[in-house]
Amino acid sequence: MTNHRLPIAAALLPMLLAAGAAGAQSRAAETLNFEFGVDAKDSDTSGSTSNGTLGLKGAATIPLGRYFAIAASAGYSKSQVRTRDSLVDESDSNTGIASCSFKGTQGGITLFARRPTLGKMGVSYGVNQLSSECGDSSRFVTSGDDSLDAKNYRVFAEYYLYDFTLAASQTSTDLDRGDKLDSTSITASWYPLDSLRISASAGNDLYERDTFGLMLEHQPDFLGDGLGVYLGYAQTDQSPSTRTIAFGFAYYFGMRVDLKTRDRQYR
């Protein structure tokens, strides 16, 4: 698993540090704030199964002095695999086991430093616990049973440039008794409005598969700057390709600020 985009992240870091000496000063996170979100994803692999995922997520961001903040998050997701396209029961007898689902719980903590006028950089640690219900003959390869633990480490940096945010991250994930996965991603975000973010991401070279995605998040004024809605689309570049459509809501407790301000000063 080559990390050919690691230099991108490394290049962003000195930019952020160099620019750190200039610009108006503010806190890494203005106040303690919380958010809660619900999202739904539909992931479809060509010529294979598709699955729908429903997830819940909560996060809290806590200021740590002027330059630092810490964020904690937890989530739960359940994916239901739709097998009918590939598992045809010609007899239509409805016999046999033909359903499969995954459940996951996630938790993570992030420490970051931010200059709201320049950017943000940080590290995070997360743990996931996954389980499957796909019949007695299905199992996680590394654990040999129907559950899997994983932990991940991530370093990231964001650079704020006018209405754009350039971001890069490097994630290393250890699967329980299994492989170590490394991936890099870069994301470019644009705020045509302070309440609208359009993000394009590329190069998440997980498994040598690059994923390209586009996401729109909107935090409409008429909802009091407390509710955000997002819609995303992503596709992997290798065969069989997987397309994912995501749709979700996030509710922000506390400060009522526009999306751009929230992204750069609160979370």
Added chain:
Amino acid sequence: MHHLAGISRVAGLLLVSLLSACGGGGDDDQSAHTELSTHSIAFSADAPDAATPAAQTVTATFGADIAHLSVLRAGPGIVRVTSSLAGRTAQIRIEPQAPSSIGTGAFTSTVAVTGYVCADAACSTFAAGNTETVTVKYQVSPIVRYVAPYVATAETSAAAVIRGKGFQGFATQGVKFGTVAATSYTVVSDTEIRATYPALPAGTYAVQLDIPSHVGPIISTAELVVLEPIAYSAGVLAYPTAAPAIRSFLHDAERSSLLVATNSNGGTILRYSYAGGAWGAPESVPLSELQDLALSIDGAQLLAISRTALTPMDAATLAPGTAVAAPATLPANSFLKNLAVGNDNAALITSGIAGSTTTPLYHFAVGATALNELTTKLDDATPGVSGDGSIVVLIQGDPSVTAAPSVVAYTAADNGLAASGISLKQTAVAPVLDRAATRIALNGVNVYDSSFALLGTLPGTTLAVVFSPDGKRAYTYDSRAPALLTFDTSKSAAGKAFAQLGSAVTLVGAPGTGVKMAISPDGGTLFFAGSTQLVIQPTPVVP
């Protein structure tokens, strides 16, 4: 404006870089790929009651990035799928359903194997890799076991009952006797087909089902033996030992022989064979306390019962097989009495005891090693069976009984016993049925149809009776003459006496007492066995 221009340039560069990163898309990602050693397997069973086919194993080989291997199945043919992992391969073991559970038919099931990879950097969700499927074909074939009666007359069309299993699992398009199609057939149930064969020349014809959707041959052990009719001359055959009591009397048409169960020397089976236009000397096989004889439905075995055991014998050589003892549940002082074989090739065996007491009824599947006691108990019952083995009628009642007991009917199609609706105390004349159970004579007097509606009566002086194969004639040996009488049983006499056809025919020799009768399959010859001798008598020609 300068700022906006700069922003646009940055955005443009970013877009270009994203698009350039898209290069190389569409390659196969083997590290997330799953391969199977085969995409189709097939199971087959020769019959619904055959053993379950052995499980088969498919090897899945998957790439280094697969984190979860899902093995799912759909369809009726598979009872279980298990997998075992070893490195980057999995052995997927597919076990078919037992044929007896799934029944006859062609079934298609699917096993889908999907490798899942982490869908995001933190591996919080999964995305599917390719799915590979195994198509599992499973064919459980019907089996044809018996045709009854298995002996037919050359150049004579007739109906027959075909027994087996799984007749309704496939769409049967025809029935063949050898290569000759049946003129008609009806699939009555999953175990029974009724077919009419055309006029056939002498020979042996395998009974086959024509099922285009079935792959491969269908096993059939049923053979129709078509024989030229033999014009036996009238005559008598002497016994080796004088004045035996006749327990049972059979005509083995396939072997042109007569089988007599006698009490000579404590029990003896006599066989008289006809060859080259003459009857040979009798073969004699001792069997202690011999009670009754019956041929298996395919004529391969001769079943002989003594008071305490059933002995299967080779019908051709009369070599005895291993005797099957009566169960320990046979009450003290009771004994095996009579038997009749249905077209499922299972014998119904009655038992008796001195006095008016019910005793067990047993079921014996030819080839089994034990008699199976049924829940029904009867009082000294005597069976009679139709030529096609479809119905066994049991009449009962010890001589001391005052109230007439129920006549019971056994249906070979479902092994069911049911009251006929008739109450009648038995006499010395056993029930007699024609070939297709359209005529049933009880006590040698009352003649019923297949629904046990009384059609008419025969003389009360009847000592023995047989029907012509088609049931249109009844031939009786009458005590008053003594002589052979012929009656028209082709239509109902509304419960009154059937009309006698022609005059009484004096037999070529007097059979003696305790007479039993048999008739050849072509209906051309009558056979009598009494205490004095065997009598062979051509069927009377009547208007």
